[in-house]
Amino acid sequence: MKPFVIALDGPAAAGKGTLAKRLAAHYGFAHLDTGALYRAVGLAVLRAGGDPTDPQAATRAAETLDPASLADPELRSAAAGDASSKVAAIPGVRRALFEFQQRFAAHPPTGSGSVLDGRDIGTVICPEAPVKIFVTASAEARAGRRLKELQARGEAAIYARVLEDIRARDARDAARADAPMKPAEDAVHLDTSDLDIDQVFDRAKAIVDRAIADSKRS
Numbered sequence: 001m002k003p004f005v006i007a008l009d010g011p012a013a014a015g016k017g018t019l020a021k022r023l024a025a026h027y028g029f030a031h032l033d034t035g036a037l038y039r040a041v042g043l044a045v046l047r048a049g050g051d052p053t054d055p056q057a058a059t060r061a062a063e064t065l066d067p068a069s070l071a072d073p074e075l076r077s078a079a080a081g082d083a084s085s086k087v088a089a090i091p092g093v094r095r096a097l098f099e100f101q102q103r104f105a106a107h108p109p110t111g112s113g114s115v116l117d118g119r120d121i122g123t124v125i126c127p128e129a130p131v132k133i134f135v136t137a138s139a140e141a142r143a144g145r146r147l148k149e150l151q152a153r154g155e156a157a158i159y160a161r162v163l164e165d166i167r168a169r170d171a172r173d174a175a176r177a178d179a180p181m182k183p184a185e186d187a188v189h190l191d192t193s194d195l196d197i198d199q200v201f202d203r204a205k206a207i208v209d210r211a212i213a214d215s216k217r218s
């Protein structure tokens with residue numbers, strides 16, 4: 001049987017990663033945070049003293065990405081977040097990361113399925129996924145959540161700046177020509193602005209359970 005795929009897409013700090021981990025634990029599926037790949041490429045370019053908008057430097061960093069860098073705590077910094085959406089607009093970078101993501105979904109390292117979260121999972125990486133959820137929340141709710149995370153990391157962040165960064169990143173992600181952030185036509189929309197993590201999980205679980213039952217019937 002083909003491995004089951006749950007595709008979660010949506011803008012920054014909408015709650016995709018948190019939901020992906022909960023779903024993966026619940027169903028015993030493998031989880032891939034695809035944003036970490038772009039963050040790692042962005043960070044590698046910054047550390048080499050390069051410009052994340054430079055196609056050559058960014059494509060080389062993506063082609064030579066060290067898997068160990070995916071565990072670097074600096075991936076969650078505001079600087080890596082900003083650089084990530086700059087390198088993500090470069091087609092060579094997306095090409096270099098494409099195969100790894102598809103292979104993960106086709107051959108999950110653990111369990112009988114996988115949860116991938118990102119921006120183009122339902123549209124480009126796994127267009128055949130039986131579950132696609134587009135996770136959203138207001139920019140204000142997302143900025144509030146991201147501010148707390150940055151402060152917990154010890155970064156001197158202020159709300160207005162975090163909101164501005166989130167809006168800039170959303171605009172860049174939605175406007176790029178190659179694999180822009182957008183809901184797949186068959187994605188279920190889940191607005192988490194006024195939901196806590198348990199409520200989001202319960203709604204997503206109902207969607208996944210239904211799709212699993214459907215896949216067993218067909």
Ligand code: CDP
Nearest residue numbers: 011012013034035038084085088118119120
């Ligand atoms: O955690 P957050 O939602 O802030 O971002 P992320 O998921 O870590 O993704 C960082 C950046 O990587 C995004 O702003 C996108 O530009 C890019 N990305 C992408 O282009 N395609 C994906 N499948 C995942 C992330």
Ligand code: CDP
Nearest residue numbers: 012013014015016017018145192195196197
């Ligand atoms: O992966 P993405 O950037 O979409 O978001 P995340 O990392 O899952 O969530 C960003 C922050 O929002 C985390 O600190 C979550 O604990 C928090 N969150 C929340 O407060 N309420 C939710 N319903 C979902 C996430």
